[in-house]
Amino acid sequence: MTSAPTVAYSIVVVGTSWGGLHALRELVGDLPADFRLPTILVQHRHRESDHLLSTLLQERTRLPVSEVEDKAPIEPGTVYVAPADYHLLIDRGFFTLSTDPPVRYSRPSIDVTFYSAADTYGPATVGVVLTGANSDGSRGLRRIFERGGLALVQDPATAESPTMPAAAVRCVPEAKVLRIADIARTLTSLTPADPAATRGHAVLPDPGGNSARTAPGGA
Amino acid sequence: MAVPVTPGKALTGPPVTYNSDLERLEIELLLEGIFRHYGFDFRSYAYASIRRRLWKRIEAEGLRTISELQARVLHDPEMMERLLLDLSVNVTAMFRDPGFYRAFREIAIPLLRTWPFIRIWHAGCSTGEEVYSMAILLHEEGLYDRARIYATDINDVVLQQAKDGIFPLNRMQEYTENYIRAGGKQSFSEYYTAKYDGAIFSPTLTRNVVFSQHNLVTDRSFSEFNVIFCRNVLIYFDRELQDHVHALFYESLSMFGILALGSKESLRFSKYEPCYEKLHPREKMYRKVQ
Numbered sequence: 001m002t003s004a005p006t007v008a009y010s011i012v013v014v015g016t017s018w019g020g021l022h023a024l025r026e027l028v029g030d031l032p033a034d035f036r037l038p039t040i041l042v043q044h045r046h047r048e049s050d051h052l053l054s055t056l057l058q059e060r061t062r063l064p065v066s067e068v069e070d071k072a073p074i075e076p077g078t079v080y081v082a083p084a085d086y087h088l089l090i091d092r093g094f095f096t097l098s099t100d101p102p103v104r105y106s107r108p109s110i111d112v113t114f115y116s117a118a119d120t121y122g123p124a125t126v127g128v129v130l131t132g133a134n135s136d137g138s139r140g141l142r143r144i145f146e147r148g149g150l151a152l153v154q155d156p157a158t159a160e161s162p163t164m165p166a167a168a169v170r171c172v173p174e175a176k177v178l179r180i181a182d183i184a185r186t187l188t189s190l191t192p193a194d195p196a197a198t199r200g201h202a203v204l205p206d207p208g209g210n211s212a213r214t215a216p217g218g219a
Numbered sequence: 220m221a222v223p224v225t226p227g228k229a230l231t232g233p234p235v236t237y238n239s240d241l242e243r244l245e246i247e248l249l250l251e252g253i254f255r256h257y258g259f260d261f262r263s264y265a266y267a268s269i270r271r272r273l274w275k276r277i278e279a280e281g282l283r284t285i286s287e288l289q290a291r292v293l294h295d296p297e298m299m300e301r302l303l304l305d306l307s308v309n310v311t312a313m314f315r316d317p318g319f320y321r322a323f324r325e326i327a328i329p330l331l332r333t334w335p336f337i338r339i340w341h342a343g344c345s346t347g348e349e350v351y352s353m354a355i356l357l358h359e360e361g362l363y364d365r366a367r368i369y370a371t372d373i374n375d376v377v378l379q380q381a382k383d384g385i386f387p388l389n390r391m392q393e394y395t396e397n398y399i400r401a402g403g404k405q406s407f408s409e410y411y412t413a414k415y416d417g418a419i420f421s422p423t424l425t426r427n428v429v430f431s432q433h434n435l436v437t438d439r440s441f442s443e444f445n446v447i448f449c450r451n452v453l454i455y456f457d458r459e460l461q462d463h464v465h466a467l468f469y470e471s472l473s474m475f476g477i478l479a480l481g482s483k484e485s486l487r488f489s490k491y492e493p494c495y496e497k498l499h500p501r502e503k504m505y506r507k508v509q
Contacts, residue, residue: 048317048400051501069483070454071265071461083483085316086454089267096267097454097483099310116267119239147237 008193009150010124011074011090012037013117015110015140017044017132019160021056023180027130028079029060030184036192037126039063040080040088040117042110044136047085054081070097076192082108089116106136114140123148124193128183129175130154132164138171150190151175152183245285246270252293253302260436261306263460272305307374309452313348313386313394316482319450320356320401322502327477328360330506331445337366340444340471342435342464343452344370347381348394351410352401353448354424359404363427369442371433382430384420386411391418435464440471447472450503451481458488465491469507478505 016023020043031039043053051067057079058065065079066072073094074080082088086097088108103109110129114137117125127144129137131154145151153175156162169177178186246269250262261269277288280298291298314320331337337357344350350370357363372378386394391411398407411418433441435452447468453461468478469491478486478495480503486492495505 050318067483069485069487070481071458071488086483089265089271091265091267096265098268098271099451099454099481100268100271101310112271116271119237119242119270120267122237122239 008191010121010193012039012126014128015042015137016130019131023130025060026180028057033062036076038074042082042108042113045084049084068095087112090120110137111140115143118144118147125149128152129168131159131161133161135167138167141168141172145172153177155179249289263457265457268455276302276305309345311348314352314397314401317397317400319502322499324402326498338444339368339446341370342449344372346377368428370430373434378430385417388416388418443473446477448479465489472507476507
């Protein structure tokens with residue numbers, strides 16, 4: 001390995017609350033039908049919300065939209081919606097749900113999902129924070145960045161509610177701040193890791209034996 | 220290659236110089252140690268959940284690594300007790316998922332009416348919120364007197380709380396809303412007495428409830444039941460242990476008995492799926508048919 005390895009990504013996690021429905025519809029609507037990265041959406045919503053969010057998102061994309069069930073495998077080219085009233089945790093290639101107490105009044109908590117994505121997939125993780133009226137997601141985005149992953153934030157000036165993206169930018173000043181159309185464009189341009197990555201096998205070349213960079217678990 | 224932590228940032232969780240394979244090894248060793256020294260078997264719990272709970276304990280104790288926690292836990296039984304609560308207590312609510320309880324009323328209750336006596340196993344009942352919910356539902360449907368509920372949990376401490384039937388008063392507004400949406404027929408406040416910051420539930424609700432310790436990992440079936448109720452417990456288990464528990468449930472259910480799971484739990488990934496028929500298109504209510 002003489003040249004720098006291409007960074008390949010395994011998973012996209014997106015967090016949003018207030019104004020999230022429109023933002024998510026725009027984002028998934030802008031993803032091409034052959035988009036390969038599994039994309040996990042964590043939206044704050046009422047504990048009794050049903051499948052309406054998934055239905056409204058499915059109207060906008062040809063990618064299959066699925067509401068997560070416990071231990072469901074993480075498949076490429078699929079959009080996943082975190083179910084209401086559970087935390088969504090990510091393991092190597094599958095989901096685990098939890099009814100542990102809300103974190104800062106939220107269940108699902110965006111931070112909880114982002115932490116577990118970052119700690120599982122390391123630098124192969126992409127975190128996206130969109131519109132919202134609180135600061136959930138900031139710490140999780142920080143974790144993703146610290147594990148070597150890619151941090152994207154909706155430009156607060158374009159957000160229905162700028163609080164959440166503004167908090168994310170304060171916490172991760174290195175994040176790329178973009179309009180939603182450009183977030184979709186950035187995601188589309190990424191190199192997907194071999195799908196084996198989502199099943200938990202190392203795929204990135206190890207640049208010099210540093211275990212902290214071995215995907216997907218490391219860093 | 221690790222990015223240094225910004226000093227002063229209140230970050231929680233694993234250190235930044237981080238190797239998830241090494242962490243997995245540490246957690247496996249810790250759980251093996253706990254099993255061999257104390258006999259509590261968490262080795263087949265869902266990794267992502269147990270990892271998160273371990274880190275919460277590590278932070279609460281001011282420790283830094285899983286291995287430090289292991290050293291402390293193995294030498295300090297009181298630390299083990301605190302950790303045991305972290306690992307074995309599941310949080311629930313009265314009439315959690317009201318739509319489920321409404322469906323249970325509409326679909327399962329008419330089936331239960333056809334039996335002279337109804338035996339219900341509430342597996343992993345934790346602090347008992349859903350046991351009281353079921354007792355209220357049976358009472359309102361006129362079935363309570365021919366029902367017996369066996370409420371079990373691995374953890375003695377939560378079982379005692381379940382027996383006491385005192386829940387935080389500040390949750391009653393939420394529970395009342397749930398109760399109404401679940402199709403409750405009376406006034407929810409008739410079921411409890413407020414005292415200080417607690418709501419004490421009527422002891423008549425537990426007249427036909429037997430609380431006892433049972434470990435889904437190691438204990439066997441202890442009777443035959445018409446209904447097994449196990450909601451949001453299996454999410455804390457890995458796939459293999461889920462299969463093991465599904466086998467236990469299958470053996471413990473009478474023919475045409477009803478299995479009720481949490482709203483995002485599924486038989487879909489279990490080999491027992493063909494043994495059941497769905498009683499509702501969305502709610503996780505199944506009937507044993509073979």
